[in-house]
Amino acid sequence: MKFLLYLLLGYSVWEIDTGDLRALLNFCNRSGVRLRRIREGETTVRIWVLLADEAKLMDFAARRGCDLRICVRHGVPILWRRYRHRVGMWVGLLLFFAAIYTAPLFVWEINVEGLDRLSREYVCELLADEGVRIGAFSPAIDRSRVYLNVLRRAADISWLSVNLRGSTANVEIVERDAPPAAKAQADGANLVAARGGQIVGADVVRGALAVKSGDIVKEGALLVSGVIDSPTVGTRYLYAEGSVLAVVYDNYEIEIPLTRAVRTYAGEKTLEMSLSVFGKSINIFKNYSISDENYDTIYRESNLPFPGLCRLPLALHTTVALPYTETPEPLTEAEALSRARAELKVRIAEKNYADILSREESYTVTDGVLVCRCSVEAIENIAAVAEFNVRMDR
Template identity: 25%
Template sequence: MKSRVIANLLGTVSITVRGKSVTSFINALAAERIVIWNVRAISEDRVQLNIMLGDFYRLRPILKKTSCRMHVEKRMGFPFVLKRIIRRKLFAVGIFLFFVILYIMSSLVWDIEVKGNVKLTTETVLKAAKEEGIYPFQWVFRLKEQDKLSRELTQKLPGSSWVGVSVHGTRITIQVVEATIPEQPPLLSPRHIIAKSDAVVTQIFAEQGRPVVQKNTRVKKGSILISGILGDEGNQKLVVAKGVVKGLVWHEYLIEVPTTQKYKSYTGEQKERGYLVLGNIAIQLTGYGKLSFDKYETVTNRDSLTWRNIKLPVGWMTEKVMEMQMTEDKVTDAEARAKGLEQARKDVIIKNGKDSRIVSEKILHEKKDNGKVYMKVLFEVEENISEELPLVHN
C-alpha cells in the first residue's frame, strides 16, 4: 500500500467482489500488479478490499474474465471531496485561497529549535538569533547565508566554540557546541561517615579517615563509622572521611494483593475517522456517524505532507477508535502471595540502591479478607548504611 497521505490525495475505493472465481480474481489483480489492501473474506464467494482510484477503472476486463461482480462500498480521498466541493464556486475560491495560504505558510519560519546548549540558556541563544534576523514568522528567503549566520552567532555567544544553523522547511535548528572548560573539584569540608540506620556491619572500606567499627559490629543510627579526625588529642588533623560501609538492615513491609486481577482487552471492533490537517486545524472528512460501542480507546496517527526536504503544515490524520472491555481473572492465594512478595522485593532494591542485596525474608503474619491477601513481611537487606556528617571542630 502507498503512504496514507498519497492514498488519500489520489483517492481510494472500498469494494465488495462476489462470484465463484474470487480467488482467480485476486490472482489476476496480482498478475496485473494492482495494489490492494485491507482484504477481508466475507464468505467463500465474497471478499472485501481497498484499491486505488486509478486502478479501479482497470477492473472491468478482469471482472469480465473471471465472471465476478463488484459493488462499491465506500469512496474515500481528496478527489471525491473535491468533486463535491467544486460544485460550489465559493468552495472553489476557498481552494484557491487555501493553496495561496499554504504557499505563504511554507515560506515562513514557524519553529526554532536549539540543541546542544547546557550552560548557555535557550533564551540567550534565541535572543542572539533574533538580532541576526532569526525569529518566528520571518520569511525564509530573507535569512542570511547559513555560514554567515554561524560565524556571527558564534561571536555573539560567549562560551561557545561553534554554532551551526540549518534550515529544514519551516523549521530552523541552531546547534550549539559549547567550549570545554575543565571542572574544578568541589571544596569539601571535614566530615565523618555515620550510620543512617540501625544495622550490623558486614563490610567496611575506608578510602580516607579512621575506621571506628569492625565487621559484625552492631551500630545504631548516627553512630560514627569512619572518623574524620586523625591523631590523638595533642596532635589532631581534620580530613574528609571517604569510604563505603555496608550492613544488614531490617525492613518491615505490609503487603496487600487482590485475588481478582482486572485486564483491558480489545474485541476487534473498530472505526476509523479521517481528517485533513491544516496547521493546528483538523477538518473531518470521513468516519461520520455514531459509535456502535460504549467503551473504546482512540489511537491517533498523523502523516504530514512533504515536498523535497520541506515538511509542510498540511497532512492527513487518522483516528482509530477501538472497542475495549475489562475482563477479570482470579488468582489463587499462592499466586497472590508470590506476586506481592515479588513487588516488595523490587521496592526494596529501588529504595535502597541497586548494590543492595536481600539476604533473607520472613512472613510474620498472613490473612485473607474481602478478596485480598494481607501479609506482614520482614526483609533482611545488606545495603550501604553510610552517610556524611559535617565535622565541627573548635
C-alpha cells in the first residue's frame, strides 16, 4: 500500500557519496524529508524520496557542497509530464475504458440450457426475432414480451426464461413433451418375445394375451396379439401394448489384468492459444510439433476479468498437452476382484431387470488375468413390438 502511495505521488532515486550520508540523514530528520528506501554500495549510497522533497535535497547539496546526483524518476506525475501532450493516446485510453464499462449494456454471449430435441440454432433464431441477439442493447430487452412471443410461436417449447447477467444472456427452456409417434404406418402390432424365458406374469393394456404363467417361450414367440376376433364386430386390428414378465438366465464374464498402467505427468506444453473477441477468434499461437508420444490434451477457456464487471466479451482459449509416461504397477488379487465386481454391477444395472431372483459368482486367476464369472436368474420384461400390415383380398 505504501508503494502505491509513492507511485501515485511520484518518487526519485538519488545517489550520494558514503561520506556525506550521515549529514544527509540528519538533514532529512530535521527537515521532515521521508526516505522510502536506502541502499548502500561500496563508495556511494542510493536513497528514494518523494518528488515533493526534491527541492529540500537540492538545497542541502548546495549549502553543503556535496555531490548529490539524481538517477531516475518514477510515478504518475512523471508519466503525466511525459505524455500529457499526446492527445491521441489519452483519447484512445478514454475510449477503451468507456467501451469496457459500457460492454455489459450489450449482449455478447447467449447460453441456452435445457436443450434435448431442439437445436441451439432454432432457439437462437426465435430469440433473435424478439431482440435477444449478439450486440443487442440489454436495457431495451423486454423479457416478458420475449417469453410470451416465443411461447406463442414455438409449440415445442412449454417454458422459457431469459436472465441477463453482465454481457451474457442465460436462457433456460423446457421442451414440450413430444406427441406419440403416429401409428398409421402399420395396421397393427403384436408383442413378441425379445428372448426366451419362462412366463411369470403379464400386464396387458391393449390386445389379447397369448401365453399364461408357467409357459416356456422362445425368441420371437407371440405373447400378446393385436388381432381381436369378435362375433359381433368381426376382426379388429390394433396395437398391442403392455408388458410380459419372464424368468431369464444371463451369464457375465469380466476380465481384469493383474497389472495396471500408472501415468506420471511431467509439466505441460502449450499447443494453441487464441483470443475470442465478441465471439470472433483471433489466433495468437499454434505449435503442434510435440516430441512426446503419449500425452493428454486439455482445452481451457478463461474469461478476462475487469474491475466492476461480471464478464467481458473477451476470452482466452488455450489448448495444452500433458505429456506422460506409463509405468506398470501390480494389482493384488483383492484389488482386481473389487474392480471386476464394480464393472459387473454396472453391466447388470444396464439390463434393467424387474427383479433378481438369484446370482452365483466365482473367479479364477490364469496367466496374470483375473476372470470373474457371474450367473444371474432374474425377471425381465421380454415383450417387444412387432408391427404388421393386413393384405385385403380383392
